[in-house]
Structures are given as structure tokens and as C-alpha cells.
């Protein structure tokens with residue numbers, strides 16, 4: 336198969352979808368790998384490193400898209416890329432369709448095959464290609480939150496861990512999945528007073544078992560969220576309905592109940608955000624203020640720590656990329672249901688139900704393309 340890796344063009348997106356080590360694995364299996372020049376630079380990989388692993392370097396994004404059967408990317412395609420995606424081309428990347436209607440329409444029009452990292456799903460319901468970036472973003476959420484709580488950055492001016500004789504900051508984490516757990520670990524390690532909220536009681540039981548004493552669990556409900564608002568310093572939004580739009584757990588009217596300088600970090604912004612007033616921001620201009628509350632809503636948080644993120648992401652994506660390259664997308668998805676669940680749009684059909692629901696499209700089962708292979712197993 337011919338694999339193309341374009342350079343990411345989203346603001347401050349320094350990750351790359353394939354490392355020189357991954358290139359070597361694909362090339363030694365007989366595949367052709369084309370890397371857009373300087374695509375790996377932000378993550379510390381030079382064109383020469385890729386060439387040494389057997390890749391060929393292409394001069395621009397147009398030639399990279401034009402050449403490839405499979406495009407491997409990190410972030411969702413942005414407008415300049417829509418026209419470059421070809422009919423029948425396999426695009427393997429994050430899409431977050433439920434948050435981007437224009438992208439959804441453009442990919443339907445392209446008649447490409449959109450296999451989304453964020454909905455590849457294991458039998459235990461875990462999301463193996465989202466987990467590594469959720470680990471990064473969860474950890475970063477506290478680092479960023481602590482920074483924006485500083486007074487010169489318009490925060491309340493409270494130190495997360497406090498000092499002897501002075502209480503630590505209160506951190507409320509909405510969603511106790513991968514982002515929430517990693518955020519809680521970091522906040523607890525810094526000495527904050529942490530509360531994790533979730534609707535899954537089993538998950539809260541587990542977290543109660545494994546978390547240190549300065550982390551409490553609390554059932555997520557509008558009533559319980561409101562009860563805490565006037566006391567918290569930092570709120571981390573970390574809920575997920577896989578593939579779907581995030582529910583608004585913090586609504587606009589709730590901002591009035593918070594203290595001035597409270598910081599909101601809505602990590603779930605890539606699925607539309609769980610804080611009603613959150614709109615996607617960039618690393619260049621990450622925050623804005625509404626009602627004296629600081630909003631941090633960067634949709635590609637891991638892009639700022641590419642040395643860690645590229646390795647963490649590609650450790651997870653490479654085994655799936657190899658299956659796609661070896662077998663083609665139809666056979667690879669027939670053989671591995673985890674990958675089939677990543678299919679979101681196929682040749683103009685929306686095949687992922689939460690994406691179809693988000694915009695009122697018909698949901699076409701992916702069996703139209705894959706057949707009912709699992710019934711026979």
C-alpha cells in the first residue's frame with residue numbers, strides 16, 4: 336500500500352502520525368511510505384531520519400495527498416485539506432465529527448473512507464487510540480489549570496497545593512475516565528483538594544479504591560455540580576459519549592455562581608465541550624474570559640508536548656496501521672471489529688450512529704460494506 340503522511344497544519348500542532356521506527360515497520364513489509372517534508376520536525380524527527388528508515392520525502396501537502404492510498408494524520412482535516420482528499424482514499428486520523436459539521440459534510444462529499452482514531456473500540460469498551468492522548472491531556476489539564484490560576488494570567492491567584500497553614504485549591508473533575516483519572520492523579524500529587532464526578536457508580540467505586548486520600552468521588556448530577564460551584568477554583572471537563580456531542584454539564588447561568596478567577600479547562604472541547612460557554616481555542620491564544628471566569632479550551636492539547644505525544648500516539652496507532660496496510664480497510668475491518676468501529680464515514684454514508692444522530696443523517700450500518708462477518712464467527 337502507498338501511505339502518505341502530511342505535515343499537520345492546525346495551529347501549534349507539532350505531532351506527526353508516523354515515526355521513523357513506524358516507517359521502518361511498514362517499509363519492511365513491502366509498503367511505500369511518503370512523508371511531507373519537515374512533517375516530523377516538531378516532534379524531533381528530520382527528513383533524513385525518515386529516509387534512513389526507507390521513506391521518500393515529498394515537497395508539499397498536495398503531492399502527499401495525491402500519492403497515497405492511505406493518509407495517516409493526527410488532527411482532523413481542516414478546510415485547506417478538504418479538497419485534497421480523494422474518492423476511495425482511506426484517511427486514518429482523529430476526526431471528532433460530532434463537533435465539526437462542515438468537516439462532516441466535506442468528508443461525505445469526498446467519498447473517502449474516514450476511519451476515526453477516537454472510535455476504534457476494544458471489546459471492553461476502551462478506546463485504545465484515544466487513551467494515550469487522554470493521558471497526556473488529563474495530565475496537562477492540571478499543569479495548564481495551575482498556571483491560569485495565577486493572578487497575572489487573570490486567575491484567582493491561588494496555589495494549587497496551598498502551603499502549611501493555608502488551604503489548597505479545590506479541583507472539580509467532570510468525568511472519571513482516562514482524562515479525569517490522569518488529571519486527578521496530577522492534582523492530588525500537587526496537594527490539591529480533588530473531587531471526581533461521574534455518572535458511572537462502578538467507576539466511582541474503582542476510583543475511590545485507587546486514588547489517594549485527597550481525592551473524593553461524587554455522583555454527577557446538575558444538583559451536585561451546582562452545590563460545588565461556589566467553592567471550586569479549577570474545573571476540568573472530561574466527559575465523553577463516544578463519537579457523540581458532549582453534554583453541557585456546566586451551563587452559562589452557572590458561571591455567575593463561581594468566584595471571579597475560577598479556571599475552566601474543558602478537555603472535552605474536541606467533542607463540542609461539556610461547558611456550555613467553551614469554544615475551541617488554540618495554543619497561541621488558549622484562554623478567554625466570560626463573567627470573570629477563565630476558559631481554557633484548546634482542542635489539541637497534546638500538540639504542545641509533541642516529544643511525548645507523538646511517541647505515545649504512534650505506539651498505539653502503528654499496529655492498526657499495519658493491519659490496514661497489509662489487508663486493505665475492508666479485510667482489516669472484517670478481521671478486527673475494533674477497527675471496524677472506527678469507521679465513521681464510508682463513500683458518503685455515515686456509518687457511526689452517534690455522528691448520524693448529531694446531525695440527523697441516516698445511519699447506514701457498516702455491514703453494507705463489510706457484510707455480516709461477525710455473525711459467522
Ligand SMILES: NC(=O)C1=CN([C@@H]2O[C@H](COP(=O)(O)OP(=O)(O)OC[C@H]3O[C@@H](n4cnc5c(N)ncnc54)[C@H](O)[C@@H]3O)[C@@H](O)[C@H]2O)C=CC1
Pocket residue numbers: 453465466468469470472509510511512513514515532533534535538555556573574575576582584601602603604605606633634635636637
Ligand atoms: N482537548 C484535547 O486536546 C483532548 C481531548 N480529549 C477528549 O477528552 C474527553 C474525555 O476523554 P476520555 O477521558 O478518554 O473518555 P473516557 O471515556 O475515558 O471517560 C469519559 C467519562 O465520562 C463519564 N461521563 C459520561 N457522562 C457523564 C456525565 N453526565 N457526568 C459525569 N461524567 C460523565 C463516563 O462515565 C466516563 O467515565 C473526550 O472528549 C476526548 O476526545 C482527549 C485527548 C485530548
Ligand SMILES: CC(=O)C(=O)O
Pocket residue numbers: 410429465468469605634635636637638
Ligand atoms: C484526542 C485529541 O483531540 C487530540 O489528541 O488532539
Ligand SMILES: [Mg+2]
Pocket residue numbers: 583607608609610611612613
Ligand atoms: Mg458546547
